[in-house]
Amino acid sequence: MMNARDEVLARVRDAIGCAHAATDVPRDYRVRSDDGIEQFLDRLHHYQAQTHRIPAAELDEAVRTILADRGVRRIVAPAGIPDKWIDHLEPLRDEPALDAQTLDAADGVITTCTAAIAQSGTIILDGGPGMGRRILSLVPDYHLCVVGLDQLVGSLPEAIEKLEPTRPLTFISGPSATVDIEMVRVRGVHGPRRLEVIVAE
Amino acid sequence: MARRVALFATCLIDALFPDAGRATVQLLERLGQPVEFPLEQTCCGQMHANSGYFEADLVRRYVDVFAPYDAVVVPSGSCAGAIRHQHPMVARAAGDDALAARAEATAAKTYELSQFLVDVLGVEDVGAYFPHRVTYHPTCHSLRMLGVGDRPLRLLRNVRGIDLVELPRWDECCGFGGTFAIKNVDTSAAMLADKMEAVIETRAEVLCAGDRSCLMHIGGGLDRNRTGIRTLHLAEILASAEAA
Amino acid sequence: MSSGETIWTDDPPFPENAKRALTDSQLRRNLRKATTTIRERRDGLIGEMADWQELRAAGAAIKDDVLRNLDRYLEQFEQAATAHGAQVHWARDADEANSTVASLIEATGKREVIKVKSMATQEIGLVPALARRGIDAYETDLAEMIVQLGHDRPSHIVVPAIHKNRAEIREIFLREMEDAPPDLTDDPQELAEAARRHLRRKFLESKVAISGANFAIAQTGSLLVAESEGNGRMCLTLPETLISVVGIEKLIPTFRDLEVFLQLLPRSATGERMNPYNTVWTGVTPGDGPQEVHIVLLDNGRTNVLRDEIGRQALRCIRCAACLNVCPVYQRTGGHAYGATYPGPIGAVLTPQLVGVEHASKLPFASSLCGYCYEVCPVKIDIPTVLVKLRHDVVRAQRHPAQDAAFAAAAGAMKGRRRWTRALRLAPLMRFMRRGGPPPLSRWTAVRDLPEPPRQSFRDWWVKEHEQ
Numbered sequence: 001m002m003n004a005r006d007e008v009l010a011r012v013r014d015a016i017g018c019a020h021a022a023t024d025v026p027r028d029y030r031v032r033s034d035d036g037i038e039q040f041l042d043r044l045h046h047y048q049a050q051t052h053r054i055p056a057a058e059l060d061e062a063v064r065t066i067l068a069d070r071g072v073r074r075i076v077a078p079a080g081i082p083d084k085w086i087d088h089l090e091p092l093r094d095e096p097a098l099d100a101q102t103l104d105a106a107d108g109v110i111t112t113c114t115a116a117i118a119q120s121g122t123i124i125l126d127g128g129p130g131m132g133r134r135i136l137s138l139v140p141d142y143h144l145c146v147v148g149l150d151q152l153v154g155s156l157p158e159a160i161e162k163l164e165p166t167r168p169l170t171f172i173s174g175p176s177a178t179v180d181i182e183m184v185r186v187r188g189v190h191g192p193r194r195l196e197v198i199v200a201e
Numbered sequence: 202m203a204r205r206v207a208l209f210a211t212c213l214i215d216a217l218f219p220d221a222g223r224a225t226v227q228l229l230e231r232l233g234q235p236v237e238f239p240l241e242q243t244c245c246g247q248m249h250a251n252s253g254y255f256e257a258d259l260v261r262r263y264v265d266v267f268a269p270y271d272a273v274v275v276p277s278g279s280c281a282g283a284i285r286h287q288h289p290m291v292a293r294a295a296g297d298d299a300l301a302a303r304a305e306a307t308a309a310k311t312y313e314l315s316q317f318l319v320d321v322l323g324v325e326d327v328g329a330y331f332p333h334r335v336t337y338h339p340t341c342h343s344l345r346m347l348g349v350g351d352r353p354l355r356l357l358r359n360v361r362g363i364d365l366v367e368l369p370r371w372d373e374c375c376g377f378g379g380t381f382a383i384k385n386v387d388t389s390a391a392m393l394a395d396k397m398e399a400v401i402e403t404r405a406e407v408l409c410a411g412d413r414s415c416l417m418h419i420g421g422g423l424d425r426n427r428t429g430i431r432t433l434h435l436a437e438i439l440a441s442a443e444a445a
Numbered sequence: 446m447s448s449g450e451t452i453w454t455d456d457p458p459f460p461e462n463a464k465r466a467l468t469d470s471q472l473r474r475n476l477r478k479a480t481t482t483i484r485e486r487r488d489g490l491i492g493e494m495a496d497w498q499e500l501r502a503a504g505a506a507i508k509d510d511v512l513r514n515l516d517r518y519l520e521q522f523e524q525a526a527t528a529h530g531a532q533v534h535w536a537r538d539a540d541e542a543n544s545t546v547a548s549l550i551e552a553t554g555k556r557e558v559i560k561v562k563s564m565a566t567q568e569i570g571l572v573p574a575l576a577r578r579g580i581d582a583y584e585t586d587l588a589e590m591i592v593q594l595g596h597d598r599p600s601h602i603v604v605p606a607i608h609k610n611r612a613e614i615r616e617i618f619l620r621e622m623e624d625a626p627p628d629l630t631d632d633p634q635e636l637a638e639a640a641r642r643h644l645r646r647k648f649l650e651s652k653v654a655i656s657g658a659n660f661a662i663a664q665t666g667s668l669l670v671a672e673s674e675g676n677g678r679m680c681l682t683l684p685e686t687l688i689s690v691v692g693i694e695k696l697i698p699t700f701r702d703l704e705v706f707l708q709l710l711p712r713s714a715t716g717e718r719m720n721p722y723n724t725v726w727t728g729v730t731p732g733d734g735p736q737e738v739h740i741v742l743l744d745n746g747r748t749n750v751l752r753d754e755i756g757r758q759a760l761r762c763i764r765c766a767a768c769l770n771v772c773p774v775y776q777r778t779g780g781h782a783y784g785a786t787y788p789g790p791i792g793a794v795l796t797p798q799l800v801g802v803e804h805a806s807k808l809p810f811a812s813s814l815c816g817y818c819y820e821v822c823p824v825k826i827d828i829p830t831v832l833v834k835l836r837h838d839v840v841r842a843q844r845h846p847a848q849d850a851a852f853a854a855a856a857g858a859m860k861g862r863r864r865w866t867r868a869l870r871l872a873p874l875m876r877f878m879r880r881g882g883p884p885p886l887s888r889w890t891a892v893r894d895l896p897e898p899p900r901q902s903f904r905d906w907w908v909k910e911h912e913q
Contacts, residue, residue, distance in 0.1 A: 004535035005523075008693065011748035012516045020517070023510035029499040029705070043718060097732070100649040100683060120719035133733040134682045134724075138675065139649075156719075157704040165665045165700035166529060168730045171707075171723035176675040179715055180588035180604055181611050181633040182475070183482040189587060189637045190644065191675020191722060210903050212859065216869050217896055219903035226907075238907045243859040251814060253836030254852045258860055287833065290755070294837060345816035346829070374773045378813025383888045385811060387464040390892040391777045392813070421893025425880075 033154030035118035037199055040152060043121025047174025048187050049195040059146070059200045060084050063110070066144065066196065076109035076140055078132025085110065094132050100139055108142030109192075115159045116152045121174065123147060123197065124159060126167040134168055143192040145172075149201045207270040208236040209263070209311070211280045211413075212244035214434075218413045221434035225276045225314060228440040232322060236274060241266045247283035250291055251379045257295035260288045264303045272321060273311040276436050278343025278411045281313035286346060313343060314436060315352040315411060325355050330443035332362030335433075336405035338396070338419065340412040341374050353411055353435055360438060369399045377418035393422045401428060411435045455784070459807040462782035463774075472779050475610045480770045483604075486716025487767065487821070494712070503705045505825040508761035511663075511696050512751060518663040518696045519742065525666030529728025531738040536690075538745050539569035546571060546655065546688055547578045549739055553686050555580075555653050559644075561670060561680045562586035563657025564602060564764055565690045565743055568786040568799075571655070582655065583647055585676035587640050594621040600780030600788060602766035603714050608779050611636065644676065654680035654735070658691045659763065660706060661740075664699045667727040668740065671710060671720050681724050687735035692743050694751075694760040706763060709823035713765035746799035755834045759794045761824040766791075768818035768828060774811060783808065790818035794831040802838045809835035869902040 002010065041051045054062040063085040067075065076098065077091045092098055092106055103109075112130030113123040123145050125131040130146075137143055153159050163169060176191030187193060206229075210222045229236050246259030263284065267273045275281040285308045292301035318324050337357060343349045357365055376382065376392025383389075396419055400408050408423070410416050413434055420432035466472060491497050511518055523533045534549075536542035550558055558575070560566065560582050572582045572593075584593045588606040592599050595617040599605030606614065611631040618625045618639055625639055656677070658668040668689055670677045681687060697706065703725075711720040729738050750760050769775045769789030780788030785796040785805065793812055797805040809832050818828040840849070858868040878886060879895040889895065901909075 004537050004541060007537055008535050008742070008744045008748070009516050009519065011744065012519065012693070012751065015748045015751035016513055016515065021513045023506055023513060025506040025510060026499070026502050029496040029503055029708075031704070047721070104645070104649060117719075122719050127730065127733055134678070135734075138678050138682055156708055160701060160704040163700075165662070165667060165725070166727040168727075168733055169723075169725035170678065171719065171725075172721065173717070173719035174721050176673070177721050178587050178633075178637055178674045179483075180586070180591070180606060180674075181614060181636055183479040183604060183607070184633050186633045186637050188634070189641055189674035189676065190585070190648065190679055215903040216872050217875075217898060219899050219901065219906055222903035223906060238904070238911070240904060240908070241862050243862070243865045246856075246859075249852055249856060251833055251836070252848075252852060253809075253833075253838075253840035254856070255837050256856050256859075259856065262860065286830070290830065290834070294834075341813070341815035341817070345820055372817075374813050374815035374817070376773070376813055378815070381810065381813045382893075383885050385460050385463060385774075386888040386891060387460065387467050388774055388777055388811075389813070391467050392773050393892065417896055418893060421889075421895065424894040425892065 031155065031157040033119045033158070035154045037118065037152060037201065040116065040118040040121055040199070044174065044197055047121055047177070049174050049197055051196070052198045054198055054200050056200045059198070062198060063146065064088065066198070067110070070108065070142065072107040072142065074106045076103060076106050076136050078111060078130060078136050080112070080129030081110055094136060097133070098136070100135065103135060103139035106140045108144060109137050109140040110144045110146070111137050112146050113151060115162045116147045117156055117159045118152060118154050120156065122159070123172050124163065125170045125172065126164060128167070134170055137170070138191060141192055142194045142196070144196045144198070147197060147199045149199065152199065204271045206234060206236045206272045206274060207267055208238050209242055209245070209267065209273050209275045209280070210238065211275065211277045213413050213417070214276060217417070218434065221276055221413050221436055224434065224436040224440035225274065228327060228436055229274065231440070232324060232327060234322060239266050245280045245283050246291065247280055247287065248379050250283065250287050255291045255294050257291055257297060257300065260291050260304055261300055263288065264300065264307045267311070268303065268307050271310065272317065273307070274314055274317045275311060276314045276411070276434060277413065278313050278340050278347055278349060279414060281311055282342040282346035284308050284311045313347055313349055313411065315349050315356060316347070318356060319352045326359035327356060327439045329439045329441050330361040331438045331441045333407050334364040334366060334405045335407045335409050335438065336366050336368045336400060336403040338368055338375065338408060338410045338415065339371055340410050340415045343411050344372065349411070356435070356439060357409070361443070366403045366405055369402055370395070375415050375419050377415045379414070382418055393418065397422050397426065397428070400430060406431065408432045409435055409438055455805055455807055459782055459784065459811045462784060463778040463811070466778045466782045471610070472608055473777060475608055476776055476779055479604065479607045480776050483716050483770050487712060487770070490712045490716055490718060500705055500708055501823055501825050504709050504823055505761060507697060507702050507705060508824055511698060512694070512757055512760055515693065515696070515751065518698060519693060522661055522663040522666055522696055525664065526728055526740055527666070529666050531666065531728040531740050534739060534741045536741050536743050536745070542569050542690055542741050542743050542745065543571055543574035545741055546690065547575055547580060549688050550575070550580055550653055551578070553653050557651065558582045558653040558655055559647055559651045559680050559684070560584050560654065561656040561672065561677045562589045562605070563690060564786065565657045565692050566655065567599060569690070569743070569745060571690065585644055585648070585680060586672070587637065587674060590640060591617055594618070598781060601769060602764050602787065602789070608781070648679040648683055652684050653686045653688070654684040656680055656687065656689045658689050658695055659710065660697050660703065661691050661695045662700050663696050665727055667700065667725050669703070669723055669725045671723050673715070673721045675722060678722055678724055681726060682734050684735055686737040686739070688739040688741065690741045690743055693747050710763055710765055713767040713821065713823040749801070750795070750798040753798065756794065756798050756831050758826050759791065759798060759831060761826055762791055762795065763824060765823055767821040767823065771817040771821050773815060773817070774813065783811065790828045791826070794828055794835060797835050802835060803842050806839045806843060809839055866904060869904065872898045872902065
């Protein structure tokens, strides 16, 4: 008797016949977009995220001020987050690995991102420096993300080009939300209910 | 005009709505485009195909009858759609690839009435006069299967004296769907009720469409409910002229 | 019937289910409101995409390429996923998939699992199958949770509780959720908050999760789950073991192809430029997320669909449900009337092909063929054409003596000029049946008059005019 793998593959081959037809994929869609920082911030607003445009030189001060304004003290800080952003708080470093309960009790998390998409208001995390394990940016109820201008691209195809496919990737477009009740979008279910984004330019 | 143009009247117009057929002939003649009506024609087989009965013989008959002409005019969006999109499939299902190829060639010169007027004759003002309040239902097969776009509306807007009002939720199906109206009568009736509500909202005297089949269904409901709203095929309005 | 139990249609058949659903005015209001909202949002966003048709064309072509070379892509996927530490399993049918998943869970020693919303697991009836092996599976998507708590069935592919309004959802929470606050109102924000509190501990403590996948990338062995609430991220990130059930048609060739589908899917599904969360994972990432990753590749009838040259395009489907939201039939009957996991137009073409037309013979007819579904489909599935083709399969598979005879008689009359001319002369008889007549005509005249028959047919007029 054939095993499941061989049988499924045999059924597939039988169904499509022996001639494997090559299919040309017409890629006439746009791969670049003129959307920039204004659209990025506009989309994030639309998703009910809070946003800031900060000159790069004032970034450190801005991060400290925002975290203070939000009343955040126990802040989860993945490796790679500069000390000067958080050393006045109670940073929770992921060394050794933080457990879910500790993360649940934190006031928030601060991360960077690997890419951001203006057209859809999306930030992308890939587990690299400043982003850390996926759980870090998931369990805390408040997420502050710092985006550099060099990370911001116009369109999804431009972002896809920048990503390393086999890293663990998280695309985030606004705070957690649901449309499951009467298709009304409400903010906040299981992921961070508050998302705040700083663009440093 | 040297073109030989045939009228495919459709079985429904031939049997039950000859006024729409006569209007099509009169309209085209007034525009200087005589048409022939080959008597061997019967039905495109759409009702059969949409009910699961693929009648390759009806496809063959259509192709045999109309292949010799330069163009075929069909005063029905759904029949024109069936000829364009179903005939080759029905032929292929019968294993007749040669027929499928001929069906494709004949389909390519088959035009729904508004397409023929606008695209082939290049006319948008047919010189009609129709002093009534009219609303237009685009019918799904004209709109989506054939993509006639706003051609019928462009033709209607140029009619003298007409009071053309937009039909609310015009892009929604009326619930006819051939045997769907019988097989799923309750769902069809619910769709019909909503369509009639939209028609009544316009306070139009006349509901116009490019398909007598949908009009038979909506009109049947309007009559049953004694609304007094008439249904007319697009050709009937376009053929109306000021009394001399 | 238990929640999530896979049942197949025709018992009772669609027209009867629809008739019952149509009497439920609350259901129709709920559906009308929700589908109108999503449709308007979708239309607005498609309007701003100048290259929407080009994206659709690319999406359709990529999926066609996958289907035509599915064996190669499956092997490539298996190899890449395995190389990254995933364990790939294959399942010929629902039973095999269910027992594979159950055994994998039992091997962890756990009896409780959390679940991300997944159509594939609905299709195979995984939750009740696990229950029979003593394993409790908790749906964590808000709508799926509403359905599970309400001992109900999903009625929509993207928003499974679309048939319930906020007041009804509040009732379910108060009745079935042990930790629901007694003063809970029907404000969606509050209902979402109650769901968050209810599931929080489960997320933090569960060791095993089950998911589906929106896309499986052959080139890299990666899976992607698109979602909104973060319940997906919780399930995909926190547990030690992750088991994903993936239909074999979910493959896409390359990571780059996401640039097409992640533009098509959120706009079509929820009317968003991007849904809040997408997670992409490739096997095991040391130190991050589940360290035991299983993928169950599911056939369960898909290779039957693949066999049919016309019907095959249904496997392009990315489960966005845009066809449901515009369907005039779905909007009035809701999803339960279809009696199967996949409702609406896509269900009417997919279900009969997955299970055989003889088991779902009414579904291909549950459409007026208005074509709106095809117009909005992001991967250009010509649903009306597939429906017509399946109707053909139904009449060939089953005898319907009266109907077969009627259509044969009509076709016979249409196959000759003289026969046809004679038949037309019978039209005046219709005068006596305008408001009555025998079945099936009575089903027409139940709600509509037949037209007043003409004095003469068109051809009789023509002959008189032109050929005297």
